[in-house]
Amino acid sequence: MTTATEDRKAEEHKTEAPGLWDALRHLPANVWHSVFRNPLPSTDLGRASTSFTNFFLHIHPVKVNKNTLRPIYTLGLGLISLFLFLILVVTGVLLMFYYVPSTTQAYDRMLDLRGTVAFGIFLRNMHRWSAHAMVGVVFLHMCRVFLTGAYKKPREFNWVIGVVLLLVTLFLSFTGYLLPWDQLAFWAITVGTSIAAYAPLVGKQIQFVLLGDTTVGQEALLRFYVLHVAVLPGLMVLLLAIHFWRIRKDGGLSRPESSPAQKPLVKVRMDLQKKIYGLQGFVRGPFTKLGNVPDDSVYSWPNLLMAELFVFVLTVSVILVLSLAFSAPLEQPVNVMHPPNPAKAPWYFLGLQEMVSYSAFWGGIGVPTIFVLLLLLAPYIDRSPQGVGKWFARERLLANTIFLTLAVLNVIFIIIGTFFRGPNWTFVSPF
Amino acid sequence: MAVVSKSPDKEQDMPRRRVFSWLAGIGLGGSAALAAVSDWLFFKPRVTYGPSARFAIGKPDDFPSGTRISRDVERVCIVREGNRLAAISTTCTHLGCIVGISDTGFSCPCHGSRYDQDGTVTGGPAPKPLPWFKVSLAPNGELEIDKNITVDPGTYLSV
Numbered sequence: 001m002t003t004a005t006e007d008r009k010a011e012e013h014k015t016e017a018p019g020l021w022d023a024l025r026h027l028p029a030n031v032w033h034s035v036f037r038n039p040l041p042s043t044d045l046g047r048a049s050t051s052f053t054n055f056f057l058h059i060h061p062v063k064v065n066k067n068t069l070r071p072i073y074t075l076g077l078g079l080i081s082l083f084l085f086l087i088l089v090v091t092g093v094l095l096m097f098y099y100v101p102s103t104t105q106a107y108d109r110m111l112d113l114r115g116t117v118a119f120g121i122f123l124r125n126m127h128r129w130s131a132h133a134m135v136g137v138v139f140l141h142m143c144r145v146f147l148t149g150a151y152k153k154p155r156e157f158n159w160v161i162g163v164v165l166l167l168v169t170l171f172l173s174f175t176g177y178l179l180p181w182d183q184l185a186f187w188a189i190t191v192g193t194s195i196a197a198y199a200p201l202v203g204k205q206i207q208f209v210l211l212g213d214t215t216v217g218q219e220a221l222l223r224f225y226v227l228h229v230a231v232l233p234g235l236m237v238l239l240l241a242i243h244f245w246r247i248r249k250d251g252g253l254s255r256p257e258s259s260p261a262q263k264p265l266v267k268v269r270m271d272l273q274k275k276i277y278g279l280q281g282f283v284r285g286p287f288t289k290l291g292n293v294p295d296d297s298v299y300s301w302p303n304l305l306m307a308e309l310f311v312f313v314l315t316v317s318v319i320l321v322l323s324l325a326f327s328a329p330l331e332q333p334v335n336v337m338h339p340p341n342p343a344k345a346p347w348y349f350l351g352l353q354e355m356v357s358y359s360a361f362w363g364g365i366g367v368p369t370i371f372v373l374l375l376l377l378a379p380y381i382d383r384s385p386q387g388v389g390k391w392f393a394r395e396r397l398l399a400n401t402i403f404l405t406l407a408v409l410n411v412i413f414i415i416i417g418t419f420f421r422g423p424n425w426t427f428v429s430p431f
Numbered sequence: 432m433a434v435v436s437k438s439p440d441k442e443q444d445m446p447r448r449r450v451f452s453w454l455a456g457i458g459l460g461g462s463a464a465l466a467a468v469s470d471w472l473f474f475k476p477r478v479t480y481g482p483s484a485r486f487a488i489g490k491p492d493d494f495p496s497g498t499r500i501s502r503d504v505e506r507v508c509i510v511r512e513g514n515r516l517a518a519i520s521t522t523c524t525h526l527g528c529i530v531g532i533s534d535t536g537f538s539c540p541c542h543g544s545r546y547d548q549d550g551t552v553t554g555g556p557a558p559k560p561l562p563w564f565k566v567s568l569a570p571n572g573e574l575e576i577d578k579n580i581t582v583d584p585g586t587y588l589s590v
Contacts, residue, residue, distance in 0.1 A: 187528070191527065191528075194527035195526065197527075212479070213480070214481065214484070214578075217480075217481045218480060219480060337503035338529075339528040339541050341540040342540075342541055343526070343528055343541040343542070353526070356556065358556070360525070423540070424555075425542035425543050426543060
């Protein structure tokens, strides 16, 4: 079949190559070793090379601090968010093959996912539940970072990027909400974009540009679709890349200050030190330094990778089980003349809607804006370097109390809006 | 561009370089602002493909005195009292649901906002009264409503 090519190859290497037979015999091994340059490592040098010679692995540092691997410290929330995003990208791209962003076809395509497309309903369930989960997990990740004081110097700007990532996550989820074009979608987006219209001066304009029209219709569906499948995921990937890159540049995950006196310095082979850490010697910053600091670190391969694999398998399993057990809701097709009673925004905006029912401007715009500004500015307001790397550090009692109060209030408002509001937005008991 | 290190007093001797830096900065910043404005203009549609904001609803005789008819497709309520006629919006000013006609005026099924016969808020979370739209008589004798133009509440068209 490819004899000609192999002949030519064999000719080229005539001077040094063994014969064609040898080349063929070693072909699988040669291909394998050209792709994976290093064998599975059994030495520290090998473990280090594994991390930095592999394209997919070299996002990791060669060594990580032991604190990074403590499940109780990070709860794996950032990783879970990333893996949920990956699930969303994969299932989302698959769903795109069958979806048409048209008011006359979108709903029928939803029914087709249920009825005719193999695994259609399952993919939609996975996409839906991952999206809901991602909003929740990203929020919890933010809580973790705040409550462990991890946003402090030098990680201030990564916190800011994180807050923007939370907003992008919310907006991604919100734009996806309209696409099934059922009653739930239509009225949730009507209500949600009406909240945006309460912004002073530009509110109506923003609503108009967002919807491409004065009411939710074909233009809004197309705009939300493009935002959902192209613009926002692109922005998300870019911000994620910066977020991860900065984790490395800011010296890895936050951790309590180590006490240098207590632990023995580690002895490092000279060639290892030179090969791996030579370049880092030129760079200022809190890097893992070998030979001159107590060694609280372990090799990323296999310690960090196994931890990541574990979180990945766990995340995928939970989403798979959820998608098998529960189906994503699909209500009646859009009827623009019959709003459901009560019409509710997506659950993560129900806290806003609850506040809007008290005061339109303050609930919908004023309070959320102050919240977001406070979050963005938190690392620049709280400049004390104390209490980093510890849950609920005593030194951070005030900051943690303020943050927890606001976070819990938000959750309470969402719970009230979701479960305790019935027809005409009157108070009902869900029990 | 080559970066040459220089002493602070040498810098003072070169105001030209600084002027050019400023000019370049203003140029780039201006371009960015221009791009932002262009983007905004691009995303703000000049025509919309949804239902027209200006539409005819029929002859005045189609609406006898005492009529209060809600047209849910266009989201207006046609009110006729004697020989006076007006069009009141039925889009709730709270969160955009369609209000229904009730005995006392209008009420919103979504979050319980209530309005009186003239669209003034009487209860619920609605922040503003229902706007009134301009009604005019077209040359062919049909009534025309323009939802782009709001008029003061209580402004009727005599027919």
